Amino acid sequence: MAIFVDQNTKVIVQGLTGGQGKYHGLRNKAYGTQIVAGVTPGKGGTDVEGIPVYNSVAEAVKATGATASFVTVPPKAASAAILEAAGAGVTFIVCITEGIPAQDEARTYNTLVRDFPKVRLLGPNCPGIISPGKCNIGITAGEIAQLPTAKGPNVGIVSRSGTLTYQALYELKQLGIGVSTCVGIGGDPVPGTSFIDCLREFQADPETHAIIMIGEIGGSAEEEAAEFIKANVTKPMSAYIAGVTAPAGKKMGHAGAIVSGGKGTAQGKMDALRAAGVLVGHNPTEAGSLMAGIVAGLS
């Protein structure tokens, strides 16, 4: 078991013929992911190292039976690409595109909710998802993810920050702790998939025994997750929140992590998670060590 994607997931890549799409699409395939097709309007009938390319998602889905899509197209085209995939029957969409206007994200998200309620969007501006040994969609370097064991204990990872997602995977690898699934939800204002969506799945997944959550300053997603954890998550958790020393009113990077009006501080988020019974580390390594302690208690 894993959450959202596994060895049976068939994936198309929207933008496979572009630089990023080709690099990561082929890397995902080399990892063992079932990358069954690419989509680039006007390039139908060609192929990328043996992967057939179609003009539309609908054609690709019809030919391959794919249920997931990896969207790696520029910001201007991303919203249309996501909606095209949803319209063609894809049910799991991973969008790594960085720099999509917030208004576009809001409209796309709410269109999905209304017209395609069964479709899950992961991202935009996220590193993607990896169920180690089974499926890797996105830009994560597969080799840094520790394979889960049949017996466990295995850890699920959910993270709002790209590089800190890799950091979390790496910490667990150093400790030899297996990962069931690692989900990077991305730090944009309107993420398709939230902490809570992932926590709910991890709680239900028999292969996941503990959960690491990586958050950052800005917004209130971590506080909402803490409320959810208190009421619904019985599996042990550790967490880390980036940005304790970030000055208020300054936007930290593209993703829009910002402390404004005294809201969204790292301290507030850490306090909320602690109150929900989560062990909170002061840096990613400490969150890893805390998880090692949890795992030692489980095995």
Next chain:
Amino acid sequence: MDLFEYQGKQYFARYDIPVSKGDVAVTVDQAIAAADAAGYPVVVKAQVQVGGRGKAGGIKLANNADEVRTHAGNILGMDIKGHVVKRVWVENASDIAEEYYASFTLDRGAKKHLLMLSREGGVEIEEVAEKNPAAILMLHIDPVDGLPAAAAKKAAVDAKIPEAAQQGVADILVKLYRCLVEGDCDLAEINPLILKPTGEVHALDAKVSLDENAEFRHPEWAEFQATVELDARELLAREKGLQYIGLDGTVGIIANGAGLAMSTLDVVNQVGGSAANFLDIGGGANADVMAGALEVINSDKNVKSIFINIFGGITRGDEVAQGIVEALGRVDLRAPIVIRLDGTNAAEGRDILKNAGIPESKLTSKSTMLEAAEAAVALAK
């Protein structure tokens, strides 16, 4: 990107939101000319991006050119909470019968637009929210539906806006919402939104924050970029296309990814140091990007050591290492580097650095974030 009041008003005017007649001025003479054109009495308003301008003496009423001369002279160059006033906005003074509050934002939690409307305007909305939360109408708007005129009218009624002003407020809400959506604002706020004794509703202030991701479809934003206030380091970083924020510490920071960069600041702080900056070189950082980043950090006289923290995903360790080697050839660094390199092609990267013949007094490599932070902080002391 936060706009100054005058820019916000100019932006509002594009969406037909009524604002007072006025102009921006950087000299006393320009202020007088603006006042003559707007018609007396006028209000002279300091253009700074900080609250409490009025209390600090940055907003004055002037009945004639002499008074404009006095007030503009006093306000230009004034220091308001660390912000030096470079411009004043001079506008025709409005008679005020009532003051309201209206704003639109994107509510990240609800993933919908949020209208906040109150008949208690002219004061900080946070204050109203604390003392009398019932006085603020909060209405979520589905971005797919938008805000039809009837819904705007209902909002004005529900917020208990007096009947005489309801239609005027509703009209402005529809326009302000269009400004948010089509204008790609993160925030569009009017405080106060006034009712004049003559019955017209009118925006007396403008607070607008723009979503920089949408810049590609707004060529008209170029003039706003020109007035963004950055220090010398931030200007250099912008020229080089880097995500940089200047801070006051002594450890220069270079990391890939906003999360890792923030985390690097935290870890430096945790081991007793202080960061000189936030710098995210993003994915796929090549030699040019690294050289640019080092140049920016090198321009900061406070920097005593440089901590490069790279975790390879898209970014490849060998490229980063190559970049550092090349950069050291191009930039004469004043401070030593401590590097922590992990992830994609990290081993190759470490080999490149080891074989480049860089003396240890200039560059040390550490295997964990914490060790690297400790080393960088020790060097900065």
